[in-house]
Amino acid sequence: MKKFMTLAVASILSMSAFAQDVYKQISKIKDYNEAYNLLKSNLSNMSAEQKAKCYNKLVDLAYEKVVNEQATITSNQMAAQLNTKVEPYDTIGLYNAVMQALENGVLCDEFDNQPNDKGKVKPKFHKSNGDRLYPIRFHLINAGIYYQNKDEALAYKNLATYVDSNDYPLFKEQDKSTDASLTQMAYYAARFAYFAKEYDKAEKYADIAIKDTAMADDALQLKLAVMQNQLKSHEDTLNYVNKLKSIYANDENNDMVFSTICSMLISLNDKAGLSEFVKVKLAKDPNNFTALAMSGQANMNEHKWDEAIADLSKAASKQPENVAVLASIGNSYMYKAQEAAERATANGKKLSPEAENAIIDVYKKAIEFLEKAKNLDKEMQYKTVWAYSLYTCCYRIYGADDPKTKEMEALTK
Structure with a gap:
């Protein structure tokens, strides 16, 4: 030993x-x-x-x-x-x-x-x-x-x-x-982490960047994107919505979070939840653009065209050059006209001249708003929300061979 x-x-x-x-x-x-x-x-x-x-x-x-x-x-x-x-x-x-x-x-x-x-x-x-x-x-x-x-x-x-x-x-x-550079560098680190799909780190850095008032909105938007990219199941989505609601409860003036919650409720097909959420927002802030736009979207999803047009028109009064909102108003008029035509010709009935004129007037209202959207969309960023609808309305009113119809058809390609 x-x-x-x-x-x-x-x-x-x-x-x-x-x-x-x-x-x-x-x-x-x-x-x-x-x-x-x-x-x-x-x-x-x-x-x-x-x-x-x-x-x-x-x-x-x-x-x-x-x-x-x-x-x-x-x-x-x-x-x-x-x-x-x-x-x-x-x-x-x-x-x-x-x-x-x-x-x-x-x-x-x-x-x-x-x-x-x-x-x-x-x-x-x-x-x-x-x-x-x-x-x-x-x-x-x-x-x-x-x-x-x-x-x-x-x-x-x-x-x-x-x-x-x-x-x-x-x-x-x-x-x-x-x-003085920590929060700003955290935002850029979060962006790199996000694109590298290192979502835990991206969220960590975004949380640091959110503390900077100048970077807060961008950092929060990035954080929301990080969270969305990790959704793999229905349960994940529900948990994400609950997290968003917790964030929103501490900042009810944050339209970005409000809009994201609405979008997620739409994706979940939670019509009742969306309606109630938007209703509460409008009760507190009747002229809130985002709430009006989301309410219009919800009504469109329910095929409530008149209600959608009313909400979206109020939203357009707040942002008269918002292409998406103007296109949505035009689409609502178009769908309203289409449904009116379907009802008028149900069971093999023939469309009366009076009904045809009334429907044409609705299509013309649709064209009015869709053309506004088209003229404002200089870079054609939102073409998918107005181009085909505008062509459809022109086809219905003027016919397939009309020069205006041909012009609008070209924009769909």
Whole structure:
């Protein structure tokens, strides 16, 4: 037993000596990649304290690169003012070094805060690394901008790291009150995360961006899109609507959330729920454009054409150049005319001249609003909501061979 214990102690001492030897080797290396590879290949034989020392050395190497490139940038700024020669600097090297310094600083801090052999936590590098690394975070923003049209993955990584690093334990003592860029960068990080389909992160970053009054609407819209993209079942949709209602309960003036709830209730075919929701909104705000437009949409879904026209006309009075609303009024008139014709000719009955004239008048009202929508839709963004309807109305009134009908038919293609 004594011999076994002696061997065990000798083994431990040997491992410790080996780890110290690795640190001595790393401390003499000037190249970051060489030091990094040496550490990675020997981590399994090192204590937390030794790992912290080695990771701190990697921070030193990366930070030295940052300082050198920053010095060149500062010197160039002065040279530009004095109209003297500027020196080239390593842009990509700078951005890589900033990321390396931060990543290794976090790992150093993790091991630096683990208990030592006596069970006590006595970090050696926490304060110095926090103080020197927190100020260089702004380079992550520059890197995000630099890479946005070159490498979206790197742009995303840099902006996400900027946002995430705000909560690093390494920086818990730093004064973050002066960081005016966090919420804005969170929004752009959320966009990158959304397109990368990392929806949890996208929602996390969007929640940070929402705190910025200037970014709140865009961030909320992105958050809603993130939530919608995760709907896979009827139950998911119901839960999503309930979440939206919770958001809306805290901000009943938010028309975007109101509109989204209405759209989801329509998709769920919850006619009663939609009707009640819109009714409550209009009782509080009778002239609310969104509520009037949604009420009009709900009435269209119920084939209540006169009610739809009334609501949509009120909405159009608030936004007289809203193409979608004008087209919806035109469509309501068209469907009203079609249903009137169907009723008048039911059971093989022949359409009387008086009934035909009355129906033609309704088609003409439809054309009036559909043409307004067409004329306002300069970029043809909403062509799908007015073009075919306009052609249908012209076909019904003027016939297939009329030049106006032909003109409208061409717009459907």
